[in-house]
Amino acid sequence: GENVEQHPSTLSVQEGDSAVIKCTYSDSASNYFPWYKQELGKRPQLIIDIRSNVGEKKDQRIAVTLNKTAKHFSLHITETQPEDSAVYFCAASSSSASKIIFGSGTRLSIRP
Amino acid sequence: GAVVSQHPSWVICKSGTSVKIECRSLDFQATTMFWYRQFPKQSLMLMATSNEGSKATYEQGVEKDKFLINHASLTLSTLTVTSAHPEDSSFYICSASRLVGEGELFFGEGSRLTVL
Numbered sequence: 089g090e091n092v093e094q095h096p097s098t099l100s101v102q103e104g105d106s107a108v109i110k111c112t113y114s115d116s117a118s119n120y121f122p123w124y125k126q127e128l129g130k131r132p133q134l135i136i137d138i139r140s141n142v143g144e145k146k147d148q149r150i151a152v153t154l155n156k157t158a159k160h161f162s163l164h165i166t167e168t169q170p171e172d173s174a175v176y177f178c179a180a181s182s183s184s185a186s187k188i189i190f191g192s193g194t195r196l197s198i199r200p
Numbered sequence: 201g202a203v204v205s206q207h208p209s210w211v212i213c214k215s216g217t218s219v220k221i222e223c224r225s226l227d228f229q230a231t232t233m234f235w236y237r238q239f240p241k242q243s244l245m246l247m248a249t250s251n252e253g254s255k256a257t258y259e260q261g262v263e264k265d266k267f268l269i270n271h272a273s274l275t276l277s278t279l280t281v282t283s284a285h286p287e288d289s290s291f292y293i294c295s296a297s298r299l300v301g302e303g304e305l306f307f308g309e310g311s312r313l314t315v316l
Contacts, residue, residue: 131307190244
């Protein structure tokens, strides 16, 4: 089955700097890669996703890149703000598997 | 976005009792729902896939007799933790998607179970 690895487990960046979180997946059939943000005590919320037919997607300060050959994808947050502090999860799935597998999570802290 | 509601949000029970958690999709029909378990500061571990009208599909290592899942309608899935023990204490969270396998997952609020 699918296995998703995520790094780093914790990340601290200065406000205004960029943050990068990286994930790898094992199942070459995976074709959908969402990123979720979970604030303390709250449910995970989708922040951006990418499908296997594109290599990059951007939404304001957030971007995701996908390298299908290497089976890795990354989340990029630019101009970080205090409200970006949260736990971020990457995930991968395929229509055939009918389930989404999550990475281990990255706790992002933004230093003022 | 779609709304998924989970109830109860927290529950405390004695060892040996059973606890039922409900997950409802409020504004869409979900043929498939997912149940996750989340330990403090850890990831979302998929426990099982709940299929409307059929048996749930459990992940490896998850006891199906311990965690009973019923998906009786297109908007409701239930997770029953049977004969609960302290090690079952955890945060349980359900999710549903309009498009199986490729769509955005909408999560419930989660249920924090504490077994005394």
